[in-house]
Amino acid sequence: DIQMTQSPSSLSASVGDTVTIPCRASQSISTYINWYQQIPGKAPKLLISAASSLQSGVPSRFSGSGSGTDFTLTISSLQPEDFATYYCQQSYSIPLTFGGGTKVDIK
Amino acid sequence: QVQLQESGPGLVKPSETLSLTCTVSGVSTSSYYWSWVRQPPGKGPEWIGCIFYTGSTNYNPSLQSRVTISIDTSKNQLSLKLSSVTAADTATYYCARTIPAHGNNWFDPWGQGTLVTVSS
Numbered sequence: 001d002i003q004m005t006q007s008p009s010s011l012s013a014s015v016g017d018t019v020t021i022p023c024r025a026s027q028s029i030s031t032y033i034n035w036y037q038q039i040p041g042k043a044p045k046l047l048i049s050a051a052s053s054l055q056s057g058v059p060s061r062f063s064g065s066g067s068g069t070d071f072t073l074t075i076s077s078l079q080p081e082d083f084a085t086y087y088c089q090q091s092y093s094i095p096l097t098f099g100g101g102t103k104v105d106i107k
Numbered sequence: 108q109v110q111l112q113e114s115g116p117g118l119v120k121p122s123e124t125l126s127l128t129c130t131v132s133g134v135s136t137s138s139y140y141w142s143w144v145r146q147p148p149g150k151g152p153e154w155i156g157c158i159f160y161t162g163s164t165n166y167n168p169s170l171q172s173r174v175t176i177s178i179d180t181s182k183n184q185l186s187l188k189l190s191s192v193t194a195a196d197t198a199t200y201y202c203a204r205t206i207p208a209h210g211n212n213w214f215d216p217w218g219q220g221t222l223v224t225v226s227s
Contacts, residue, residue: 001169031211034213034214036214042219043216043217044152044201044214045216046216049208049213050209050211055215087151087152089152089213091210091211091212094167094168095168096154096167097153099151101151
């Protein structure tokens with residue numbers, strides 16, 4: 001199985017900050033990575049597919065980058081509604097696997 | 108607007124079979140792949156498996172011996188059965204549309220999820 005590692009598991013930031021959330025794959029996965037946002041008590045919501053393709057309706061302050069094993073989700077000018085947990089997910093091979101998540105909370 | 112809704116018992120006894128149904132609205136299940144994903148409390152999601160309308164399935168090898176996913180296109184529903192459950196199977200269970208594109212597969216949208224607790 002491909003392991004997806006998200007470290008740190010949590011970070012603190014302020015409204016208006018730029019936040020970078022890393023994700024590392026245990027082997028090369030090209031750009032077969034997707035990012036989700038999860039607010040407590042809600043289902044995950046797709047933000048970005050294929051490493052950098054922003055989904056329709058997702059604010060442009062979200063962006064994704066990377067290829068191979070190292071990937072980053074960036075949130076520019078953090079808004080109050082962005083405080084949540086973010087997960088990466090690979091689809092390079094079965095089983096599809098997720099990272100353990102990075103929780104963004106208020107500093 | 109595509110919507111998914113999970114339903115089923117919230118409490119299952121150890122060694123018994125967990126059974127859930129996902130009802131899809133807004134799109135026919137005769138399109139796309141459909142997955143089950145679970146999330147233990149405080150942990151990241153875990154993909155259980157997926158199904159195409161033809162009945163073709165892919166399962167997570169870690170669960171394959173205990174999992175059955177089926178689809179009823181006439182009812183626009185998919186189902187999950189997980190046998191011989193233990194406390195480790197306690198989780199929120201989600202169904203999700205699975206979109207394949209150029210080798211990539213992502214989940215969008217997800218149902219609201221249903222918490223299943225395994226306890227006697």
